[in-house]
């Protein structure tokens with residue numbers, strides 16, 4: 001077997017065998033297959049797709065590419081959560097401490113930003129001292145001690161996904177159902193979760209632009225979950241505009257803290273509560289979805305969710321003085337407001353372009369080795385359907401370079417559209433696929 005034949009087969013739209021997929025994953029993980037060869041194969045998969053059998057084989061091969069975590073020593077059902085990615089998506093930062101505050105253990109491995117979307121690990125690392133790279137023993141110990149740990153995929157879990165994930169990011173091959181399904185499910189299988197709640201985002205700020213493609217991705221992941229004996233529920237959520245108001249790493253952390261203190265933007269609240277209610281249900285701690293949402297709201301009101309967040313940050317080395325006083329987060333050099341040039345209602349915003357604009361400000365990576373700037377980003381002042389007057393504040397931009405600020409101002413005016421007609425509010429929860 002050799003990699004050239006495998007690339008050729010996929011290029012010519014033929015189906016790869018289990019052995020060929022395993023050969024590729026093994027060879028790429030141990031460095032025998034070069035980045036440029038892997039890039040060619042990944043691009044061929046992106047263009048020509050995979051059969052269900054190929055996607056399943058790819059998932060299992062990636063899950064088996066490194067260690068696998070056994071969380072059974074925790075003696076509890078571990079429910080994991082993962083999102084297919086979005087703009088302004090700070091759900092994990094809020095939802096996971098909130099669920100943990102209800103006594104449901106959370107052992108979460110998150111990713112970095114991918115394409116135009118942000119990543120939870122980058123957001124957590126904007127908190128000074130927070131260590132996302134702790135080893136497996138300490139990860140499990142943290143869950144035993146305080147009921148929650150959130151780390152990056154630095155452990156030797158699904159290392160093939162780690163390599164392919166950043167390769168895809170650098171060659172514009174992210175938006176592919178087999179590649180996303182195998183990436184997410186391989187990590188979830190390797191990280192030992194018994195049950196999985198997936199936030200399958202859909203819209204201009206997601207990798208799946210239509211509800212049909214989001215449904216297809218959801219069904220594929222549920223099938224893989226069934227084969228791997230992991231009960232999986234997918235919640236299809238709207239990502240046609242950024243979630244909440246903030247986009248950018250420390251700005252999103254600040255919004256998450258605010259949420260946990262009770263200041264909850266409506267769209268973000270709907271998504272957090274729906275995903276959380278299903279996590280509680282799958283954990284066997286509450287059959288009734290509406291009652292589960294009430295329990296979460298109670299833990300926002302009584303401060304237990306916020307307390308759990310503080311405990312999580314402190315336990316992983318983070319400086320909680322930043323959480324207690326968010327003014328301590330480093331400020332961008334330029335903070336400028338952008339005003340609407342006409343009156344009316346916000347018709348729509350291109351969330352993908354907003355994600356790209358924030359990446360260009362420095363919040364995301366253009367190349368995989370790039371560093372990121374945690375203080376830059378934007379805060380929206382209005383959401384889709386909101387009324388706005390000419391001259392009223394539309395968005396605040398946080399930048400560290402004058403040149404980038406000027407460009408962001410110009411670009412943002414082109415991606416947020418105002419109309420004279422009244423617009424109805426967007427529905428956030430589009431479908432539950434079980």
Ligand code: URA
Nearest residue numbers: 084085179180183184
């Ligand atoms: N999240 C992942 O973990 N992988 C993807 O491919 C997309 C989103």
